[in-house]
Amino acid sequence: MPQVSSVIVPYAAYLRVYEPLAAFPEPERNHWARYALRPDRPSYQDELRRSLADLLPTPPVAVPVHESGDAFVLEVNGVLCVCPWRTRLRGWQALGELGDELPGPVLDAVLPPVVRLQAAQDYERWLARNPDARPWIRSAAWQVPLNWFVLVSDEEREWDKGTAELPPVLRYRTPMVQARRRVARGLRALKDAMDEGPLIDGLVDVGRWLEEFHPRSLVELDYGGLVHALPAGDLESDHSAADVAEGIDALRRGDGSAAGEAYARLVERWRSVRDRRSAN
Numbered sequence: 001m002p003q004v005s006s007v008i009v010p011y012a013a014y015l016r017v018y019e020p021l022a023a024f025p026e027p028e029r030n031h032w033a034r035y036a037l038r039p040d041r042p043s044y045q046d047e048l049r050r051s052l053a054d055l056l057p058t059p060p061v062a063v064p065v066h067e068s069g070d071a072f073v074l075e076v077n078g079v080l081c082v083c084p085w086r087t088r089l090r091g092w093q094a095l096g097e098l099g100d101e102l103p104g105p106v107l108d109a110v111l112p113p114v115v116r117l118q119a120a121q122d123y124e125r126w127l128a129r130n131p132d133a134r135p136w137i138r139s140a141a142w143q144v145p146l147n148w149f150v151l152v153s154d155e156e157r158e159w160d161k162g163t164a165e166l167p168p169v170l171r172y173r174t175p176m177v178q179a180r181r182r183v184a185r186g187l188r189a190l191k192d193a194m195d196e197g198p199l200i201d202g203l204v205d206v207g208r209w210l211e212e213f214h215p216r217s218l219v220e221l222d223y224g225g226l227v228h229a230l231p232a233g234d235l236e237s238d239h240s241a242a243d244v245a246e247g248i249d250a251l252r253r254g255d256g257s258a259a260g261e262a263y264a265r266l267v268e269r270w271r272s273v274r275d276r277r278s279a280n
Contacts, residue, residue: 011229011273014044015138015148015206016220017176018074018081023214032082036073044072044224047085063091063119076218083136083220090135092123134212142229142273146244146266147202148221150186151179151210154242161232168227170235176210176217183207186248193251193259229273240266 021029035041047070068087073080095116107116127133140148152172162168183203190200210219227235247262 011225012139012141013144013148013226014220014222014224015140015151016072016083016222017136017210017213018072018076018083018218018220019136019214020076020216021080021082023217024082031069032071032073032084033080035069035071036080036082041073042070044222047087063095063122064088074218079216081218085137086133086135089133090137090139092119092126093135094139095119095123134209136213138206138209139224142226143270144221144223144226144240145202146199147206149241149244150182150203150248151206151219152182152221152241153178153245154239157239157241159236161236162227168232168235170223170227170238172221172241174219176213176215176219179219180207180210183210189248189252193254226273231272234269234272238269240269243269 021032024032064087066088068085070085070087072083072085074083075081095111152174156172156174158169158171158173160169183206187200187203187207190197190203194200221241223235230238243262243265247259247266250256250258250262
């Protein structure tokens with residue numbers, strides 16, 4: 001069983017891909033086979049806590065010096081599936097996006113320019129040696145991108161209200177073939193209804209990412225730390241994947257009014273999260 005962290009770190013959602021063990025080359029395959037036998041595998045909160053701990057020293061460590069040897073592990077229909085953390089690679093990629101998330105003075109205070117420059121140079125050298133590298137995990141702070149919901153269906157929704165010791169869980173899991181099929185159908189409907197837009201761009205991007213993985217993989221959309229930013233009642237009644245599917249289906253039928261209503265429900269549901277983000 002994964003160990004439970006005593007410190008809760010909010011507020012991010014995750015899109016993860018679990019690949020079957022056979023998709024990994026040796027010696028990595030053997031490493032994950034042995035890793036899966038560990039009784040003390042860390043949780044998603046432990047992963048976040050480790051990454052945040054690197055920001056505490058002076059100067060902060062923008063990106064881990066060494067790549068993580070940890071992963072999330074699932075058994076799907078008797079097949080062992082692995083989602084490597086790849087914390088170092090994700091750290092480099094997240095660092096490149098910070099300029100769009102934080103004002104310049106705030107960014108300089110959190111991560112001085114010299115630290116960011118060194119990390120960028122390290123990434124360039126590493127990428128030259130690993131041009132095909134890609135992460136198994138995507139994360140989004142204070143939101144679940146709408147294009148992620150296209151990948152899953154309401155029937156795949158898993159809700160656990162948690163206990164006094166364990167936080168609630170809201171997630172979706174779907175086979176890779178289904179996720180890819182939904183991306184293709186969603187893109188057709190969106191492109192027929194509009195010329196361009198952020199939803200189309202995001203869906204194209206996530207679709208290309210999914211194509212990098214084994215066709216027998218599993219895709220997981222996990223609300224992660226966002227469960228701490230939403231009241232339990234709101235979480236229990238959250239059917240955002242159904243609203244997105246309804247909106248896309250309405251566009252496919254040419255019913256702009258129904259599509260607008262589905263979008264309005266999504267906006268209203270996520271308003272409280274956006275308000276909390278602004279307050280922070």
